[in-house]
Every structure is written in structure tokens, then in C-alpha cells.
Amino acid sequence: MVDENQTPDETAATVSGAEQRVAPQTDVHLSKSFVQDLENALKEDDPSSVWALLEEVHAADVADILEVLPSVKRKKLIGLLGEKLDPEVLSEIEGEAQDDLYEHMPNDQIADAVTDMETDDAVYVIEELDDDDRKEVMQKLTADDRVAIEESLAYPEDSAGRLMQRQLFAVPEFWTIGQTIDYLRSDSEDIPEDFYDVFVVDPAHRPVGTVPLSRIMRSNRPTTIGDIMDKDPYLIEVTADQEEVAYQFTKYHLISASVVDESQRLVGVITVDDVVDVIDEEAEEDILALAGVSDESGVNESFTEIIKGRFLWLFINLCAAVLGSFVIGQFEATIEQLVALAVLMPVVASMGGNAGTQTMTVAVRALATKELSGTNAFRVVTRELMAASLNGMMLASIAGLVAWFWFSNILLGAIFASAMIFNILVAGLFGILVPLGLQKADIDPAIASSVFVTTITDVVGFFVFLSLAAVFLL
């Protein structure tokens, strides 16, 4: 039957269409040649050839292209596309390109785009508009949309309430499969477009279970929902932090979870696809924070954001480095007598800093994934210290030998090695105590740990090495 209805040409078209959509290893639309073609079309000021290139491109790719283009060409492209620009691009775009796009687009068009979006995307766009534009766009929305966005904005930023979808299909436990299917076929307005689970609620609208759609399809009409539902749905409080939500989804391999308000009433649902972005975001935040970069200073951000996002950390590091210098300053007389100390001392500090960064990074990740807690802190600290002593001894032996032969001074080699072992031990200890302490003080360990740990290893490294030398060598 398929063969009769399809001409050979159609078959070929389907196949080649399918082939084109195989996930490419590098993004075609970000390739140099595609961007070159686009830039040429822009130069010719020809909306139709620009459109021919972008017509079939996914909104996420259009957003990427806008981010990659230099500002002038970007603005020109936005102008040439005009109303043809896929509204979804608004919720995909980031950084400087986002500012350009929102500024350049008429508020009417933004309002139309927001109307077509799901609430979480709409909120993303609305939040990023400046105050005047936001007011104007909100006024252009229907009352329903406006209320939905305002309700969502009422939940704390990064909370489950912001993440959840409000549209869901809930039925009482005593409904039969037949009733449920008939209701679904009735095309009632309160049924979401695509959904995967049916939620079961009690008369007070508290969730009591869930049923995957596939199970409903495979059951007979007289069966009741209560008979086939999974009891004890996984509940998330509407105020829970998104990081906690992501943790629960990852740990328990959840597909969807019911979101409840303080009276335990079902107010929304979070599905695993909403969580993917959160996991990505939170990991990104941790990576950047550990390197002392604010998460708004990536390659696509504006120049001012980059400067702002990095200056503070560098300034704090300057203060820490000066503190290290101050320690060295106390030993000027010692160094004057033996310049070899100045040659070797950065190695002691650097080894401590690196060993500390290792332990600290492991500890910060373990705290984020709850592998490290009060319960096992003592054991983990002990083990890190043992690892630090062993690695420290091996490395210090090598380093000590190098120093001995370089400066033909066995005592200098021994002091160098001892200081290094001591500093690596200190690094292991503080590499884990600093993140633990910060976590206890409710400060994000990813943001603040680095500077503490490296300052400690610098100061201790210089002090121990130079004072040992002052006492035993001179």
C-alpha cells in the first residue's frame, strides 16, 4: 500500500530528507562556508536570498548564527528578516545578540511571539526586556497570558515554580479508562497538546498517583485509573531550588514529577526535558565559578560584561598574591644570602596550589552531588590527607634530588623537599575543609573556595620553605 501511494520520487525525497537530518558531527549552519554565504547575501542587501538560506534552519541554529555574527552584520540580518524571523529564536538567543535582537524588534512582534510560547520561554523573554518594553509587551498580551506570566514571575527565580508547566491532565482515581479516553477525545480546552502521563488527584486536588499514557492505551475500558496507576507520585515543592530538582531527577531517573504548593495541591508538572537545561546551566556555573569567572562573561557576552565578570576575581587574586609577597618580604635578608631560595620558592607554592586545586575541585563536585556530607567528612578528609602525604613524598623526593644536584647543596634539597611535603599536606587539608566550611556557612563553595585555598598554599609554601632555610641553612 505504501508502494502504491508513493511515487518513486517521493520515496527518494523522504530518504534524502532523512539523511540530511542525521545529526551532523559539526553544525552545518555554523560552518565557515555557510556563514560566508550568508554574509555575501547580507552584502547584497537581498532579503530573498537571505531568506532562502535561513528558511529551513531550526530556531536554535538561527540563534547561534546571530550570536556568531559581528554586531553590525547581526543587526542587518535582523532587519532583513523582519517578520519572517522565527519567534522561537527569541527564547533561544543569549548574550549580546539577545540585547540586539530585543532592541531591534518591534514590541508588537515580541508580544505576538510571546503569545505563542510556553510559559517558561515567555518568562525568559519578558525578564530580559528593559522596563519600558516589558510594560508595553505585557499590555499587548491577553489577560490569560499576562496572568500566567505574572504568576510564574511570582515564584522565586530558579525555583521549581518557574520550571514547571501548569498545563496537565488530571483525573480522579475512580474514573474508568473508557471515561478517560472519551474525555481526551472530547477535545476539551484544558488538555495539553502533547503529554506523556495522566495525573491522578484526590478531591482536594492532591496528587495520589500517575499513569503513563501507554498503560492507559493497553488497558480495557472498564478498568479504573486507580487500578493501574503508580502510587506515591514523586512530589516537588513549588519553591524548591532548580538545582535540587535537577539532583532529584538525576538521582531517581525521573521522567516527570508533580509539583505541589504548600497545601500539597497539584499545581504543575516538571518533565525531564525541562531539567536538561538546568543540569547544563548548573554545571556551567560551577565550572566557571571555579575558574573565577561570572557566568555572564562567556564568549557571546558584551565587552562590558566580560570585563565586569572577570575584574573582581583578578583583583581579589592580586590582594592574595600581595599577601604572599608580604611573607617573602619578611625573608629578604635570607634570600639575599642565598638566591637559590628565590629560584626554588615558586615551585613549593605552585605544587601546593595545584594539589589544593585538585582536592578542592573533587570536594566541590562531591558536595554538589551530595557524595560528601557530614556523615563521611571525617573519612574523606583522612583519606585525602593520606593521598596527599604519599603523592607529596614521591614528588618531593624527585624535586629534592633535582635541587640537590642543581645547587650542589644536599641540605637545600632536603629543606626544599620537606617544605613541599608540608605544603601539599596543607593543600590536601584545606582543599577539603574550605569547601566544607563554606557550604556550612551557606556560601557557594564553587565560587569562593579557589581564592582561599591558593592563598593558603602560597602563604604557607613561602613561609615554611623560607623559614626552614633561615633556621637550618644560614
Added chain:
Amino acid sequence: MVDENQTPDETAATVSGAEQRVAPQTDVHLSKSFVQDLENALKEDDPSSVWALLEEVHAADVADILEVLPSVKRKKLIGLLGEKLDPEVLSEIEGEAQDDLYEHMPNDQIADAVTDMETDDAVYVIEELDDDDRKEVMQKLTADDRVAIEESLAYPEDSAGRLMQRQLFAVPEFWTIGQTIDYLRSDSEDIPEDFYDVFVVDPAHRPVGTVPLSRIMRSNRPTTIGDIMDKDPYLIEVTADQEEVAYQFTKYHLISASVVDESQRLVGVITVDDVVDVIDEEAEEDILALAGVSDESGVNESFTEIIKGRFLWLFINLCAAVLGSFVIGQFEATIEQLVALAVLMPVVASMGGNAGTQTMTVAVRALATKELSGTNAFRVVTRELMAASLNGMMLASIAGLVAWFWFSNILLGAIFASAMIFNILVAGLFGILVPLGLQKADIDPAIASSVFVTTITDVVGFFVFLSLAAVFLL
């Protein structure tokens, strides 16, 4: 009707049951008091009181508890639980606890557990067994299970083929909704237990579309699948790397994607929940790699793994630091004349190192998320250099003033500031060129960038500062 069937007690039970399952902000089962209770029960050697504590605990939490316990108590717990241990724990557990569990559990029990698992979990367990145990367990499996695991193992590690589920429900385009529903109700063996999408294939079993279950439920029996399907299913090659798969899912907000072999035939499906673990894993790998830690040296790993996972990096860093020392060694005479140089030089190196780490981390992340590519490399490099000059000038001015007043030497202050500006510029340049170059050479930039960048900033920092001083100060 609900009210009639439920006694008040039952209602209360449901509510309190529901309240208990609200996602806790900290994990109850990892709390000190719970672990204490468990350790007390272990001391009394009483299987029934241990079981009473763990009976209702999720397998993922049991795995966490085993990871948190010290080795002796862990082995005792495994022994006391015996066959009552939830087989799912086998696929949830990691690190040292995993070794202990697999060693201690009889192969019969492992084989039974593997039989009940989905293929990807089964492969995870099988891979981690040592050779003898693996052979024995494989022999105890049914031929079907063995073939499924062997086929999965035939795909490269970390490929889409390892990630996908093979069980899926595929129908031809010309089937009606009625036919489809009847087939689903027939309880045929080749229908997966829970699923969300129906896949539409052509006669050669090539995917041509997908239909969400909810759409099938809302359509009328005579409608054909072809009428309501989404065309052009998103295709992933079975050999694609899991990192690429995760990237595609995140970028295009996919819920599921069809996996095809080299003849474009549908061989499996990847759903977004499979991807969550991958995103988590890949981010973890990047974070640890940037700090020079192998991803097998976390807090739950064995002592030897920790040592191995960190020694190499520290050794490479030692070599790099000695290289820096060697540069300083060339200026011994200069330092002897002005010890203030020894006091200040670590600050120049440290500021370069930190600025380089910032830029490098941003670049590594931008490469991973494909925000940085050949297309915008030139623009990004230019901008990073501009940011580095501006931040460098501001910070160097502060630092220069401090040095001037500290040592009452304006020329020293000026040289200190100039060297710092130069080193921060070098840091900005190499912070982005090193990751770009490594990526081009097909080396993971997350793993190798750090050591190159900090070695460069150390060597350049010491050399520029000390040689400027040698030329202009002495």
C-alpha cells in the same frame, strides 16, 4: 465516590505518605542520625533491624549509603542484606563500594539481577565485573539477554548505540489509529512496557516520522498514522559519540530521537532521560579535567585510584614549575642585587596564571557548547585581548602603586606594572589559542589546556619582569 470508598484513616495515610515523599532538601537517608541508626543495627548483627531500616529505601539511596559507609561496615551490610538487596543497587553504585559489592555478591545473584535490568544498565554491570566473573555471569544468562548485551558491547564505548533502547513500537504509515490501538491492546511481546512515542517506518524499516501517544489517543479510529505523524524524525547515527548526542538533545530540546544504522534503518531510540546522565557525566569530566584530576579519583574511589588519578598531573606540574625556576635561575645575579624582585615576581606569574585560567575555562566551555568555532575565533580572540588589556592596565596600575610605595622605588613599580600588563595579555592570548589548538589537534582541550597555559604565564611572567629589571634597574 472517592469519599465513600475511602475511610478517613486511608485519606490521612495517603496525605502523610505524600508528605514524606516531598523531595527533601537534604537526603534523609544520608543524614548522620540515619547512618548512626544503621551502624548500630550492624553492630548488633541483626539482619531484621537492618532490613527494617532499608526496606523502603530507594535503590539509589541504598547505593549512596553503601558508598558513605567505611569498607568494613559496608561489607558487613552487604552480607547481612544477602538476597534481600535490591538488584537495582548494582547499577546505581560507583567507586570502591561497587568493587566491594560485586566481589561479595554470588554470581548467581548478579546474573538474576542482570536479567531484570534494561540493556544499558546490564552492560554497565557486566563491564565492571572482572574477566572470570563476567564469563560466569554471561553463561548464566538466557541466550536472548546474552546476545542483547553482546550486541550492545559491540558498539563503541560512549556511543549512541550503547545509550539507546532497542525496544520500541514502530508501525507503518498506512496503519489506522484503530489498527494501532488494537495491536497495542493485543499485548504482543514486542511492545515495550512504558513508552511515549510511536515510531513510523517505511517498508525498509527506515524512520519517516513519530507520533506522540497523546495524539493517538485524541484521534479517531479511521485516521491513518501518516496523517497525524510529525515528519522528519530527528536521526542519530548509532556510532555517534554520546557527547554529541547530549549536545543535540540540549540544543534542539528533543524528547526522543531515532537511532539509525549505516543503512538508515531504525535500530533503537534514545530518550531524554538517558541523556541526563550523559550531560552530568560530561560536565563532571570537564570540571575535573580542568583541575587536573582524572574522573576516577572522586571521594568514593579507592585509595589507589585517588593516588593514580592525581599523581601524573602533579608530576607534569612539577616539571612545568621547574622550568619556571630555570628561568629565574638565569637572573640570580640580578636578584642578588635587588631582593625586592624576588618578593614581587610571584605576583606577576600568579596574575598571569589566573587571567589565563579565566580565559581558558571560558574557551574550553565555549568549545564544548560549540559557541566557539573557526567562524568566530578571530573575533573572540580580539575581544579577549581587549578585555585582557583593559583589566591588565587597571590591575597593574594598582599593583604598580603598591610596589612603588612599598619599596620607595618608582622605576621598580613601573617595571612591575609593565610586566604584569604584558603577562595578562599573554594569558588572554594563550588562554584562547591553546584550547583552540588542542581542539584542532583532536586533543580534549579540557584535559591538556591548564598545564600549557600556566607554564606559559609562569615562564613569561618571570622572564619579562626579571629581564626588564636587569636592563632598566641595575
